Amino acid sequence: MGRRVRRRWVLNPPDNAYFLAETPSSDHTITLTLTEFEAMRLKHYVQLTQKDAAEKMGISQPTFSRMLESAHQKTTRAILEGRDIKVYGGHFNYRRGFVGYGCFDCNNEWEDESASKEKKINCVKCNSGNVYYLVREII
Numbered sequence: 001m002g003r004r005v006r007r008r009w010v011l012n013p014p015d016n017a018y019f020l021a022e023t024p025s026s027d028h029t030i031t032l033t034l035t036e037f038e039a040m041r042l043k044h045y046v047q048l049t050q051k052d053a054a055e056k057m058g059i060s061q062p063t064f065s066r067m068l069e070s071a072h073q074k075t076t077r078a079i080l081e082g083r084d085i086k087v088y089g090g091h092f093n094y095r096r097g098f099v100g101y102g103c104f105d106c107n108n109e110w111e112d113e114s115a116s117k118e119k120k121i122n123c124v125k126c127n128s129g130n131v132y133y134l135v136r137e138i139i
C-alpha cells in the first residue's frame with residue numbers, strides 16, 4: 001500500500017512563479033513546490049514560529065520542519081549553481097480570505113461574495129438580524 005499523501009494548505013501562492021538566473025550556468029531548473037514555498041513564506045516572511053506555521057498549513061511540526069529544510073536546500077543550490085527556480089506543484093489546497101457575515105446571536109459565520117457593510121441581512125442559520133459584516137483575511 002502506498003503512503004497516503006496528505007493535502008496541505010497554501011494560503012498565499014506567489015504571483016511570480018518563475019525566477020530566472022541572470023547568468024544561468026545550467027539548463028536544469030529547480031522546482032520548489034508551492035508547499036515548500038509556503039513554508040518559507042510563513043516562517044521567514046510572516047515570521048511565525050514553526051509551531052504556528054505548521055498549524056496554519058494543517059501539518060505536524062516535524063513535517064513542516066522537513067519541508068522548510070528541503071526548501072532551503074533547493075534555494076541555496078539554485079543560487080549557488082545559477083539555476084532557475086520554478087514554484088510549482090505539490091499536494092495542497094488553496095485557502096484565501098473571504099467576505100461574508102457573522103451572527104452575534106449564534107456565532108455562525110458564512111461566506112457571501114456579494115457581502116457589503118450597507119446590506120441588511122439575516123443570519124442564514126438562526127435568522128437573527130443581529131449580523132455583522134465580515135472580512136476574513138488570512139494573515
Ligand SMILES: [Zn+2]
Nearest residue numbers: 103106123126
Ligand atoms: Zn445566527
